[in-house]
Amino acid sequence: MKREFIRKRLYEIIFESDTRAGKIFDVVLLCVILLSVILVMLESVVEYKQGYTGLFNVLEWLITCVFSFEYLVRIWVVNRPARYLMSFYGLIDLFSLLPSFLGLFWIGSHSLLVIRALRLLRVFRILKLNRYTKAGQMLTHAMWQSREKISVFLIFVVTLAIIIGTAMYLIEGEVNGFTSIPKSIYWAIVTLTTVGYGDLSPQTAMGQFLSSVVMIMGYAIIAVPTGIVTSAIITERNTRNTQVCPHCLFDRHDDDALYCKRCGGLLNEFE
Numbered sequence: 001m002k003r004e005f006i007r008k009r010l011y012e013i014i015f016e017s018d019t020r021a022g023k024i025f026d027v028v029l030l031c032v033i034l035l036s037v038i039l040v041m042l043e044s045v046v047e048y049k050q051g052y053t054g055l056f057n058v059l060e061w062l063i064t065c066v067f068s069f070e071y072l073v074r075i076w077v078v079n080r081p082a083r084y085l086m087s088f089y090g091l092i093d094l095f096s097l098l099p100s101f102l103g104l105f106w107i108g109s110h111s112l113l114v115i116r117a118l119r120l121l122r123v124f125r126i127l128k129l130n131r132y133t134k135a136g137q138m139l140t141h142a143m144w145q146s147r148e149k150i151s152v153f154l155i156f157v158v159t160l161a162i163i164i165g166t167a168m169y170l171i172e173g174e175v176n177g178f179t180s181i182p183k184s185i186y187w188a189i190v191t192l193t194t195v196g197y198g199d200l201s202p203q204t205a206m207g208q209f210l211s212s213v214v215m216i217m218g219y220a221i222i223a224v225p226t227g228i229v230t231s232a233i234i235t236e237r238n239t240r241n242t243q244v245c246p247h248c249l250f251d252r253h254d255d256d257a258l259y260c261k262r263c264g265g266l267l268n269e270f271e
Helices: 002-015 020-043 046-051 053-077 081-085 088-102 109-132 134-145 147-172 181-192 205-238
Strands: none
Touching: 002 020, 002 053, 020 046, 020 053, 046 053, 053 081, 053 088, 081 088, 134 147, 147 181, 147 205, 181 205
């Protein structure tokens, strides 16, 4: 009975963000994640690496121990550990831990580059940030709900870039730097997104006119995904339920939901 109470309490702290303990847990984990990512960046600077190698190693293993403990506790408190292990965040948690432990088994000068590559994978911890911020979760859910509209929009933009790039290749030709259709499509994408590197530009009057039209279109195109995601965010905010299913970890339920809409399990399983 006491064990179940501890599991319930830990589950609420780790997976729920609407309690005081849960908020404190999220803030602490946020700070640890940010510290870890900053250490990875500083460790790549030669001056810091030579002068503070010992400190970097100690802090890295302390952080690794914290994340390892968190990972094991998450596996223990959920009802279906296998589902968590194979979930997106479960894999992110695993990938954020593996580099430190795998580095112990690659010993020798010939494998230093491999170890370095593995340790750089620690930046995966930055992906854990989204879990601990309601705004990040809301944005992720909104983008997921808008995935079909965004996919159609991207297909339209790619198609438009291909048509514009092909047209510019025919207008300008190899003489003015548009040596191939792929290169012309690259110019179309850069111009359509209003980036404008300036490494390739039309020289003829017709080409410059088409370029002007494409740049103006770019401003209108940028507004489309913004409107799609904003609309989804408003809907998400009005129907947001922070309850996380203890069975499948699904967290997008209606406000008055008692059972999970994905697996049908009871949301308040521990009660």
